[in-house]
Amino acid sequence: MQRLAMDLRMLSRELSLYLEHQVRVGFFGSGLGLSLILGFSVAYACYYLSSIAKKPQLVTGGESFSRFLQDHCPVVTETYYPTVWCWESRGQTLLRPFITSKPPVQYRNELIKTADGGQISLDWFDNDNSTCYMDASTRPTILLLPGLTGTSKESYILHMIHLSEELGYRCVVFNNRGVAGENLLTPRTYCCANTEDLETVIHHVHSLYPSAPFLAAGVSMGGCNFSVGWNTFACSEHRHMFVKQVDMDHVMKAKSIREFDKRFTSVMFGYRTIDDYYTDASPNRRLKSVGIPVLCLNSVDDVFSPSHAIPIETAKQNPNVALVLTSYGGHIGFLEGIWPRQSTYMDRVFKQFVQAMVEHGHELS
Template sequence: MLKKLPPPCVQRGLAGRHSRIPGEPAAVLAVEDHRDLAMISLDFNFNILTRDLSHYLENQVKVGLFGSGVGLSLVLGFSAAYTCYYLISVAKKPQLISGGKKFYQFLREQCPVVSETYYPTFWCWESRIQTLLRPFVTAKPGVVYRNELIKAADGGQISVDWFDNDESLSHPDPATRPTVLLLPGLTGTSRESYILHMVQQSRDLGYRCVVFNNRGVSGETLLTPRTYCAANTEDLEIVIEHVQRSYAAAPIMAAGVSMGGMMLANYLGRKGRETCLKGVVVFSAGWDVFECTASLEKPLDRFLFNSYLTSCLQASVHRHRPVLEKCYDIDHVMKARTIREFDERFTSIMFGYRTNDDYYHDASPVHKLKSVQVPMLCLNAADDVFSPSHAIPVEAVKQNPNLALLITCHGGHIGFLEGLWPRQSTYMDRVFKQFAKAVFEKGNQLKDLS
C-alpha cells in the first residue's frame, strides 16, 4: 500500500530537521516525524485559509488600508462597542409617574408595556431621525371610513371619519360597541399612519373608531372664516356630544396625538367631571407652548421641522383663501417663516386673543392639569424636540391622582420606532392598545381615583 507523501518542500524540511541520531530508537523518530508532518500540514492549510479570507475581505468588505485582519478587527470592535452602548445607554425601561398609587398600580397590572424595556430601532434611535423616518418606514393599514359632516353653531362644518367595525366578534351589537375618539396632530387627518395604526389596534379589539378632523384639513369646504387651534375646544365638544348621542349606550374613550393631545388635555381641564369620556391617552403632547416653540426655533430644528410645518399651515390657508381673505391679511400670513410668526399673524387674531403670548398661555395644557378628573395617561419621549424634557409636567402630574406620565429616554416626536425594520406597530401603538383595552374592560377599577 503506497503512503501519501507531503509536498517536496515539506520533505526537505523534515530531512533537515530530523537526521537520525545513532542509538535513537526508530519508533521515536517516526512518531516525531508524524507529529511534525501534522503540524506543518495544519500550518499549510491555515495559510491557505487566511490567504483566501484576506482575498475575500479585500474584495468584499473593502477594509483594506491596514490589511484585512485589522479591518475586520475594527469592524468587530466597533460593532461590539456600539452594541454595548445601545444596551447600556439607549435601551431602557420607561419612567412611570402618577399622582396616585391606585392609577399607578392599575397601569402596572393592566398595561405591562409600561414596565418593559423600550428597545428603539437600533439603527435610528436618535430623536430627529425617528421623527423624520416614521411617516416613511411605517406601513399604512388599509382602512375604509364612513365620512360625516357635522354642522356647527357658527354655520361651519366639522368632518369626522367613522370606522364602524361591524365585523366585530367581541362586540357584535353596534349600540354597545366601545368607541374610541382619535385626534390627529397639527396638520394631520384620519389618513396619518399613526391614526391608521390605532384604528387597526381598535379593530383587533373589536372597538369602533371615529376620527375628529380639524376644520379645513381633510378636504371639506371651509364654510366660515374659522379654522382651529389647540386652545379652542368648542368643535371637540360638539363632536363628543354628537358621538354620545349617536351611541348613547356605548362607552367612549379618546386618544390624542401632538396638538390633538393638547386639545384633549385642555378640554379635560375645562370640563372636569362633566364629560362622558371614560379615559384618555395622550401622545407627544406639547405641554408648554412657549418652551415648544423656543425649542423648534433652534437652527437645526427650525430647518428640519419648523419651516416645513409653517409651509403646511400656509398651504391650508391658501386652499381656503377665498373665504379667509375676507377677514385676514392672507398676504401677510403667507410671509411667515416660523410657527410663531404664523400664530401671531393668523391664529391668535382669529380666536380673539389680545396678544400671541395670551394665546400661547391659554393653549398650554400644563396650566389646566390640576383640574383633570378623568384617568389620563400621557406618553412623552425625553428627547422630543417638539416637547423638550424640561417642560414635561412631572410635578403637576404628581399632584393629580387622575394623571399618569410615561417617559421614554428615546422615541422623538410621534416616533417610538422599535424592531429591526419598524414597518408595523410601534411602542406607542402598544401603549394605546393595552390602555384602551384596560379602560373598556377593567374601567371599574378606575372609579374614585381621588
Template sequence: MPLLQEIQLGQKEPFGKGNSLSSPFLTSKHLLRLQSREIALAKPQLVAGSKRFCCFLKKYCPVVTETYYPTIWCWEGRAQTLLRPFITSKPQVQYRNELIKTTDGGQISLDWFDNHDSVRYPDDSTRPTILVLPGLTGTSKESYVLHMIQQSKKLGYRCVVFNNRGTAGEDLLTPRTYCAANTEDLEAVIHHVHNLHASAPLLAAGVSMGGMLLLNYLGKTGRETPLMAAAVFSPGWNIFASVESLEKPLNWFLFNYYLTTCLQSSVSRHQKMLEKLFDLDLVMKAKTIREFDKQFTSVMFGYPTIEDYYEDASPYHKLKSVGIPLLCLNSLDDVFSPGHAVPVEMAKQNPNVAIVLTSCGGHIGFLEGMWPRNCTYMDRVFKQYVQAIFEHGKQIISM
C-alpha cells in the same frame, strides 16, 4: 454626558454577557456605540398621581414598565420623528365620512370606522368607541392614525377620527379654522358621538396638537364629560418651550419651516373664505410657526397677543383639573415637546393622571425593531391602555 446619565430615569442595561460589540449579529436589544457615543437604554419613567392608577397600569398595561428598545440605526429623536412617516406602513382602512354642522354655521368632517364585523362586540349600540384626534396638520389618513384604527379593529372597537375644520378636503363655510386652545368643536364632536351611541363606552386619544386640544378640554370639563378615559401621545405641554426648541437652527430647518408651509398651504386652499377677515399676505410671509400664529391663529381666536394665546393653549397648568383617567406618553428627546417641559410634578398631584416618559422616541416616533414597518412602542401602549380601560376600567373610574 449621555442624556440618560443626566436624568437617571430607570435601570440601565449595559453590555452584558453575549452583548459584545464584536458580535457579528446586532439586534435592537443591544447597546451600540455610534460615533463614540454610548446609547444607554432605560425603562420608561412611570409617574402616577395615585398608587391605584399606577398598579392598574402595571397590571393591565405592562408595556409602560418594559424597556423601550429604539431601532438601533434610528435612535435619535429627530431621526425617529423624520423617518416614521416614511418607514411605517399605512394599513388599509375604509372610512365612512360624516359632516356635522356647528352652531356658528361651520362644518366638521368625521371619519368613522364602524367595525360592523366585530365578533367581540356584535351589538352596535354597546360597541366601545374611540375618538381619535390627529396632530397639527394631520387627518384620518396619517399613518399613526391608521395604526390606531388597526389596533382597535383587532380588539373589536369602533373608531371615529375628528378632522379639524378645513383639513380633510371639506370646504370652510365660515372664516374659522382651529387652534389648540379652543375646545368648542371638540365639545360638539364628543356630544355628537355620545348621543349617537349613548350606551357605548367612549374614550378619546389625541396625538401631538390633538393631544393638547384634548388636554385643554379635559382641564375645562373635569368630570363633566361623556368620556370614561383618555390618552395623549407626544402632546406639547408648554408652547413657549416648544417654539423655542423648534426655532433652534437645525430644528427650524428640519421641522419648523416645513410645518409653517403646510399651515400656509391650508390657508391658501381656503383663501376666498379667509381673506375676508385676514391679511393673508402677512400670513404667507411667515417663516416660523410662531410668526404664523401671531399673524393668523391668535388673531382668529381673539387673543390680544401671541403670548396670551400660547399661555391659554399650553395645557400644563390645567392638568390638576383632569377628572377622568388619563395616560400621557412623551419622549425626553422630543424637539416639539422638550422633556424639561413635561409636568411630572403636577402629574403627581392628580390621582387621575399618569405620565410615561421614555428616553428616546422623538415626536410620534417610538420606532422599534430592526425594520419598524408595523407596530411602534406608541401603538403597543395605545392598544394595551384602551383594552385595559374598556375591560377593567371600573376598577379606577371612581377614583
C-alpha cells in the same frame, strides 16, 4: 447584570445575523474587515444597552392608577428598545412617516354642523365584523384626534385603527376644519386653545352610542395622549375665507410658527396678543382639573415639546393623570426593532391602555 448580559447576547446575535446578510466578506479581501465590524458592533451594543435602552419614567398622581397601569398596561414599565440604527430624536421624528406601513382602512364619512354654521368631517371605522362586540350599541368607541394638519390618513392613525379593529372596537377620526377636503363654510379653522369643535364631536358621538364605552386618543396637537406639545394651526388652502378678517399677504410672509400665530391664529380667535394665545393653549394649565383617567406618553428628547415643559410636578398632584416618559423616541416616533414597519412603542402603549380601560376601567372608580 444577568438581564443586561442576556440583552447584550441577544442584540449581538441580531447584529451579527444582520451583518451576515448585508456584508460580504470578500469585499474586504479577508476576514479582518468583518472582524472589525463585529468588534465595533459589540462595542456599540454595549453602549446601546447601557445608555439608550431604558425603562420609561412613570409619573402618577395616585397609587391606584400606578398599580392599575402596572397590572393591565405593563408596557409602560418595560424597557423601551429604540431602533438600534435610528434612536436619535430627529431621525425618529423624520423617518417614522416613511418607514411605518399604512394599513388599508375603509372609512364612512359624516359631516356634522356646528353652531356657527361651519361643518366638521368625521371618518368612521364601524368595525361591523367585530366578533367580540357584535352589538353596535355597546361596541367600545375610540375617538382619534390627529396632530397638526393631520387627518384620518396619517400612518399613526391608521395603525391605531388597525389595533382597535383587532380588539373589536369602533373608531371615529375627528378631522379639524378645513384639512380633510371638506368645504370651509366659515372664516374659522382651529387652534390649540379652542375646544368647541371637539366638544361638539364628543356630544355627537356619545349621543349616537350612549351605552358604549367611550375613550379618546390624541396625538401631538390632538393633545390627549401621545407626544403632547405646543404646535398649533398651520395654514390651509382656504385663503379666500379670511381676507376680510386678516391681511393674508402679511400672514403668508411669516417665517416662523410664532409669526404665523401672531398674524393669523391669535387674530382669528380674538386674542389680544400672541402671548395670551400661547398661555391659553398650554395643556399643563388644565392638568390639575382633569377628572377622568388620562395617560400621556412623551419622549424627553422630543424636538417639538422640550422636556422642561413637561408638567411632571403638576401630574403628581392629580390622581387621574399618568405620564410615561421615555428617554428617546422623538416626536411621534417611538420606533423599535431592526426594521420598525408594523409597530411602534406608541402603538403598544395605545393598544394596552385602551384595552385596559375598556375591560378593567371600573377598577379605577
